[in-house]
Amino acid sequence: MARQTSTRRTFMKSVSAATLGLGVVGTANATPSVGGVPVPDDTDDLTYATMGTDADNQTATVFGNFKCPYTQNFVNNNLRDVIDEYVTTGQLNVEFRALAYQPPGTTSHGSSTYYISSSDPRISEVALSAWNERPAEYWDFFEMMFQELVSGTVTYGEMRNHLESAGVGDRSEIIGDAKGGDYDSAVERTADVAGTVDVSFTPTFELDGDTTAPHHDTDSLLDWIDSRLTGSSSSDASSSSTKERTITIDGTGTERWSEYELTVDGTVDKSTAMGASKDWSDKLSGTTVNGKVGPWRDSYTITGEITHFSIDDGAVVYRDGERVEPHRLG
Helix, strand or coil: CCCCCHHHHHHHHHHHHHHCCCCHHHHHHCCCCCCCCCCCCCCCCCCCCEECCCCCCCEEEEEECCCCHHHHHHHHHCHHHHHHHHHCCCCCEEEEEECCECCCCCCCCCCCCECCCCCHHHHHHHHHHHHHHCHHHHHHHHHHHHHCCCCCCCCHHHHHHHHHHCCCCCHHHHHHHHHCCCCHHHHHHHHHHHHHCCCCCCCEEEECCEEECCCCCHHHHHHHHHCCCCCCHHHHCCCCCCCCEEEEEECCCCCCCEEEEEEECCCEEEECHHHCCCCCCCEEECCEEEEEECCCEEEEEECCCEEEEEECECEEEEECCEECCHHHCC
16 A cells, blocks of 8 residues: 655644644644554564554564664654554554664774663663553653653663653553563664664664665655555465475574574475575474574575464574565464
8 A cells, every 4th residue: 555645744734733723834843743653452472662553564663762863853753654654554563672782793882882871771671661561651651752862871760750751650660670680681682683684873764674764854764665565464475385485594693592483384494595504403393493593594495384483583584585574474
């Protein structure tokens, strides 16, 4: 489904401005709200904050930072257009990942391993805890965090105050889980995942392996998204049970192990597709594979449908050489 024309968007913005009693000229100073966006009914398998109508929708990832003025620019100017065009219509989910650490191999902010400051992990862990405890209230908190950026050393007490200001419940649990280290590894993994798609700045908008800077021209961003929408989830499945396909698990951009499990209702064999190695430690048992990948690739040739697929965060998955979101495989 193609997006609506810019004329329609201009009209909608004019109507919104009129409703608020503003002239069109003044709308540049009126921050578009991202509060009240749809959230998938089932968020249990969504570790990272995701807006959308269904967890199975095609998903884009925004790599940003809660202290980054360029991320703030995107949130306050272009994100609402993405929501109106694609998220509320069920064409696309948008996942937000706060980048607290430098992606592997990058040093764009100096020698520190932190992306902007030593407070980044604390802010990101509290935000992630808020998403997992109170997903329906998360995006109001997210919006508030970008209305006026935090600065300096940000304490847990300050983060609790921000949660309270945004009306987020279960604040003691949220802060306690973040302090207890429940989200340390999830925040660290974001840097690894960012590295697999060559993120070198925030914000970066990623969709099916391609990336763009989303904080510039709105129409250019929407055109970019349009050209990468799959259109129909039915395209993810093959109509032929005998057609051979390849699945590649690519860990070359990570610095840790990613364990995975793959089950099909046809056949599965190890493959060297995309330069993969046939690792003896990856176990084939009937139509199920249990393996783990480090900084290399594992590939398999399969027939039939994938009935189950799970993988630790970090590695990237390809089907027939095209990047695919793991949750869309099975």
